[in-house]
Amino acid sequence: MTSEVSRLEEAEARRCAALMAGDASALEAMLAADLVHIHLNGRIDDKIGFMAGFRDTYLFRQVTRGPLNIRTWGDSAVMIGPLTQRLAIRTTGEEMAVRAITTQTWQRSGGEWLLTTCHNAPVSG
Template sequence: MSPNQFGFAAQCFRERRLKTKENDVLNAAVIEEIKRLETLRCASLVKGDTTTLCTLISENLVHIHANGRIEDRITYLESIQNRVQFLDIARSDLNFIVEGETVIVSGVLEHVARVYGQEEVKKFRGIATQVWIRSGEHWRQYAFHATRLTERA
């Protein structure tokens, strides 16, 4: 890399740092709102409350399960109503990237669930990445992708 390229990269980094500092208060408020919505989403899943879930997820939702199954909004809501009963959900170690009207969230996801009509309870521990986008006054989840953590991870 030439000295000019270093200078340009350093300038970009300084500008990014300044921009981040200016937006810290705003970003903190956005992050708190997304945390609140994610807590509400998890509680709604445990309750099987698809009415509340409808207010939190986009019409264009792409939900990718750890097993690779892909659901859109309709099939996701049908799964919550007819297929999977969540008994407990916990999120931890969340990381947030705020870029304008978009927030990317990644962190640990743990849940206990069972298929309706079956006794067997399954536990899941993985990493989930979500994309939340603000449209007007409302944040909606547009994408979700889970990956199972192995014992070595």
């Protein structure tokens, strides 16, 4: 395993930990300014919209990634793998379980990996 793959795995682990901890500052620092986040329902958010949903709408109870296929090309990387989440809607307390395959693109900037794109596709069953 290359050191960059290890660094990307660590970045994704920190991202998941920030989601579960409700740490908006840590999460925002890991996201590129031009983030594109595609939700399971097809809705597309930019960084501002994604962070607003994180702060105002959802509580992340559990975020688990399965085995990740990570490929790097210089300062760019693609990460693909399973994602399971348990979320609660802040206003109602309603809980949702999510199972998806997630494709992410990352860009190294200033020595740090930033998430630039996240696309989630539902897994049935």
